[in-house]
Amino acid sequence: MRVYLSIIFSLLMLMVYGQDKKYVTVKKSLTLMGERFDFTVVSVNEELAYINIQEAVGEIRRIEKLISSWDPESETSLINQNAGIKPVKVSIELFKLIDRSKQISEITNGAFDITFASMDKVWKFDGSMTDIPSKQEIENGIGKIGHQSIILDNSEKTVFLKKPGMKISFGAIGKGYAADRAKELLVSKKVVAGVINASGDITTWGTKATGEKWLIGIANPSNQKKVVSWLPILESSVAIAGSSKKYILFNGKKYSNIINPFTGIPTSGEVQVTVFAKSAELCDALATAILVMGKDAGLSLVNQLGGTEAIIKENETIYKSSGIILDQEP
Incomplete structure (x- = not known):
């Protein structure tokens, strides 16, 4: 490449x-998953383009509901709530996302790890922190990190976090996944081309109307x-x-x-x-x-x-x- x-x-x-007269290019920006998402689609008419974008927005909101660690009712939250207690049966979609996340952890030797969320009580980026965490606080958080402690049962489609207090979060992969799924949906709807920019995670298909x-x-x-x-x-x-x-x-x-x-x-x-x-x-x-x-x-x-x-x-x-x-x- x-x-x-x-x-x-x-x-x-x-x-x-610029665009060919045969097609129109429609753009829309809005906040999803706490970040700015920009949609650009090339379609046969403006009304259909807006309908398709709204369908893509619905797909991203569905994914957010699935992977949110803040929503106590989400599958992800249920996994976290049962850390060290019992496995949680999840949808095939979430199971596969966690499995792929573990694979990326393997190839990066742990530099990427969705269990980093165990540190969310140690480091806060909402403006509330007044002091650097103590060495003991950091060490306690590190003890709960480790993709090896995510136990997947492929036959039962269950996820189990071995250590009490462990947490997973998709903050470093979720927007990219959502962009891919939204793109997949729009392609299935015969949208000829477009760009989805999920706050810096960008995916494209087709070309501009001019070719x-x-x-x-x-x-x-x-x-x-x-x-x-x-x-x-x-x-x-x-x-x-x-x-x-x-x-x-x-x-x-x-x-x-x-x-x-x-x-x-x-x-x-x-x-x-x-x-x-x-x-x-x-x-x-x-x-x-x-x-x-x-x-x-x-x-x-x-x-x-x-x-x-x-x-x-x-x-x-x-x-x-x-x-x-x-x-x-x-």
Whole structure:
């Protein structure tokens, strides 16, 4: 997979070009899963496009209900409530998502781990924290982390968290999964083309009505409104994760909301990871994992995976996987 883009970038912006008279392009933005979702669809008429977008919104809300760790009635919450007590029978959909999450944990050597949620009482990113957690609090949280302690029974479709107090959360994979499922629904509805941007987890299909490819714009870090390079995305996905996207500040140091499952401490520093792959789910998970792993281990992993590429920006330095060619001309 060969990707051309400017060596200077700080964020991804989506641009849609002109369209053929045969089709209309409709956009809609709204808040879902606590984040901004942007829908762009190419359809035969505007009314049908809005109907299709609303169906996609309904699908994402259904998924949110399934994977929410905040809704006490969700299957995910039931799993957490029964940690260390008993297995919980779940839907095939959730069972498979957890199984895939465990597989990603394996290939990233635990850098991606949905049991990081056990730290949610230790680190809070809602503005309520006044002090850094104690060493003992962090160690207690780490003791409840470990994808190996998620026990799946394939025949019964049950999930069991072995350790009392364990929790799972899909914060590092859920938006990507939702984007993939919404795309799958729209494709089944014969929507000819579109883009779903789930707050930085982007997936596309088809082309613009003109036949041109969808483009991701690379913005100039010193001027966010100026695009310095364009990257075509065809039947593919991209996710961006940054250690400074959401953070808390203590003694002048930023702590991001991405927890290192090995240390129990949030990642820090000015780091941004962009991952390209077929599914937004995989992009979402790998972008988080690479932030934890660091550039060397992260790029080494990506270089071994087929159909996957990554770019890592640390401060103003760019690092890339082997399939990416940097075009320094805007």
